[in-house]
Amino acid sequence: MAASDAETRHEVTPAPASEGAKPLRRGLPRVAGGDPWPPAAFAPAATAAAVTDAASAPVAEAPATAPAEVAASVPSSAARSTTPAPAPAAPATATGVPLSQPLPFTRTVWAGAGAQTRPAAPAEPQRIGPFTRLQWAGAVIVGGAGLLIAAGMAVALVRWLLSTQWGVDFLAAYPGEYHLPEGAPVGLPAWLGWQHFFNVFLMVLIIRTGLQVRTEKRPTVFWSPRTNNRRKISLNLWFHQSLDILWLVNGVVFVVLLFVTGQWMRIVPTSWEVFPNAVSAGLQYVSLDWPTENGWVNYNSLQQLAYFATVFLAAPLAAITGVRMSGVWPKNAAGLNKAYPVEWARAVHFPVMLYFVVFIAIHVFLVFATGALRNLNHMYAAQGSTDPNAYADNWTGFWFFVASLAVIAVAWVAARPLVLAPIARLFGKVSGR
Numbered sequence: 001m002a003a004s005d006a007e008t009r010h011e012v013t014p015a016p017a018s019e020g021a022k023p024l025r026r027g028l029p030r031v032a033g034g035d036p037w038p039p040a041a042f043a044p045a046a047t048a049a050a051v052t053d054a055a056s057a058p059v060a061e062a063p064a065t066a067p068a069e070v071a072a073s074v075p076s077s078a079a080r081s082t083t084p085a086p087a088p089a090a091p092a093t094a095t096g097v098p099l100s101q102p103l104p105f106t107r108t109v110w111a112g113a114g115a116q117t118r119p120a121a122p123a124e125p126q127r128i129g130p131f132t133r134l135q136w137a138g139a140v141i142v143g144g145a146g147l148l149i150a151a152g153m154a155v156a157l158v159r160w161l162l163s164t165q166w167g168v169d170f171l172a173a174y175p176g177e178y179h180l181p182e183g184a185p186v187g188l189p190a191w192l193g194w195q196h197f198f199n200v201f202l203m204v205l206i207i208r209t210g211l212q213v214r215t216e217k218r219p220t221v222f223w224s225p226r227t228n229n230r231r232k233i234s235l236n237l238w239f240h241q242s243l244d245i246l247w248l249v250n251g252v253v254f255v256v257l258l259f260v261t262g263q264w265m266r267i268v269p270t271s272w273e274v275f276p277n278a279v280s281a282g283l284q285y286v287s288l289d290w291p292t293e294n295g296w297v298n299y300n301s302l303q304q305l306a307y308f309a310t311v312f313l314a315a316p317l318a319a320i321t322g323v324r325m326s327g328v329w330p331k332n333a334a335g336l337n338k339a340y341p342v343e344w345a346r347a348v349h350f351p352v353m354l355y356f357v358v359f360i361a362i363h364v365f366l367v368f369a370t371g372a373l374r375n376l377n378h379m380y381a382a383q384g385s386t387d388p389n390a391y392a393d394n395w396t397g398f399w400f401f402v403a404s405l406a407v408i409a410v411a412w413v414a415a416r417p418l419v420l421a422p423i424a425r426l427f428g429k430v431s432g433r
Contacts, residue, residue, distance in 0.1 A: 158286045167283075176281035176291040176300045178273040184265040187296055190382040192263065195254045197380070197404050202247040203356060204408055205415060209240035210353055221417045225428045231327060235430065239420055244322050251315055266299060267307040277301035290370060296384030306359065314355050321349035376401050 026036040125132040131139065161167050219234035233241075258264040281302035284291050291300045299307070323329060324345035330336065367375045376397035377383040383391050391397075421430045 154286055155288055158283055159289075162283060162287055162289075171280060171284075174273070174276040174280040176277050176284060176302070177293050177298055178271050178277055178301065180265055180298055181270050183262065185262050186386070187384055188378055188382055189261065189263075191257060193380050193382050193400075195250065195257070198250050199247070199254070200360075200404065201408055201411065202243055202250060203360065205411060206240065206243045206247060207353060207357060208412065208415070209236055209243060212236045213240055214350070220432065221421060222431050223424050223428050224431070229429060232431075233327065235417055235420055235424060238424055238428075239415065241322075241326050244319075244326075248319055251311075251319075255311070267304055267311060269301075269304060269308060274301045274304060278305050292388070294384075294386065294388040295375060296378055296388075297386055306363075310356075310359055314352055314359075317348060318352045318356070321345040321352065325349065373398055380404065 022042060024038055024041050026038060026040065028037065029035055030037045125134070128136060162171065213234070213236050216234060216236055219236065221235040222232040223235050223238040224230070224232045258267075278301040281291050281300040285302070293300045295303075322345075324340060324342055367379075371388075371392060373394060374384075374388065374392045377391045377394050379397065380400035381394075381397040383394060383396060385391065424430050
């Protein structure tokens with residue numbers, strides 16, 4: 001019986017392993033009392049590289065007469081199988097040079113400067129507000145062309161409208177002005193001319209200093225009152241507020257004299273006819289066939305509404321909002337500050353200034369476009385007549401106007417810390433921080 005078992009074990013003994021072969025891993029027997037499965041054997045080598053590796057590290061052969069020893073040899077061979085096999089050799093080419101090796105030719109091309117250095121990014125163009133100078137120029141050109149086209153279309157449309165029967169009847173009923181009340185004064189007194197000069201002088205400087213205050217980031221000179229050195233404002237703001245006070249005083253004197261002398265009837269509407277006549281005057285301006293009223297006697301209705309809005313609406317708004325933003329306003333009045341927030345004042349004050357700029361531009365343009373010498377005589381020389389052509393060739397008012405421009409220009413140039421600081425010291429303390 002022992003002999004038969006020995007024969008059986010001898011029959012399943014694997015043949016000697018070829019070079020590079022690996023023993024198979026064996027498991028449990030498939031039948032009770034049987035031999036481990038699969039039978040002991042060796043797997044042939046997969047690649048030539050594996051054969052070479054096996055040659056450098058030979059695998060021990062399992063004895064054919066000891067199945068237990070064969071089983072014990074399986075773990076050591078399995079451990080060797082975990083060693084990664086080397087990468088396969090690169091295939092040879094027709095020239096015998098591997099593909100991984102660079103071509104054996106003389107180098108004739110090198111990387112240029114662009115591959116080694118990166119050019120500096122172009123500088124960001126300087127912006128004026130939201131646009132660059134070139135963009136502003138384009139916007140002005142395109143916008144100007146669009147405005148010219150729109151203006152031409154408006155002129156053509158209004159001229160056609162006024163040439164119809166409805167337009168002729170409308171101009172006949174509402175020529176652009178209505179009769180003033182009985183007792184209305186004729187002409188412009190000398191005090192009104194002086195008031196006009198002071199108003200222009202102060203308004204130009206107020207607009208200039210207001211823009212400086214709005215755009216100033218780091219003031220270099222400060223002013224503080226003698227009674228409170230902690231309260232400091234920039235010298236530009238002090239000058240702006242000082243001009244505001246003078247402008248308010250001039251305005252109060254102007255309004256008082258208006259009502260004392262009866263001149264108020266020239267700029268305050270006294271009839272509902274002012275509105276259709278204002279429409280008529282506006283249509284005549286657009287059609288380029290401008291109204292021919294005599295400003296020495298009466299303004300057209302559109303002028304009257306514009307003067308009324310400027311004197312009795314825009315000026316008070318500028319004063320009220322300016323006082324709210326100034327140091328005169330009580331800072332600790334919680335209820336008053338809540339009822340009139342400073343944000344409201346700031347939101348209104350700047351648009352009011354823009355209104356004054358637009359009003360002055362249109363006013364000056366029409367003064368020169370509707371008879372410059374005659375109109376300047378009315379405003380600056382207090383000369384005029386019921387005859388609109390009486391002073392059409394008189395240059396007196398023009399030279400007064402030129403002298404006023406010279407005074408304004410001198411004040412514009414002189415409005416700098418070197419000149420303002422000594423004046424500001426008369427009312428407070430001037431410092432550099």
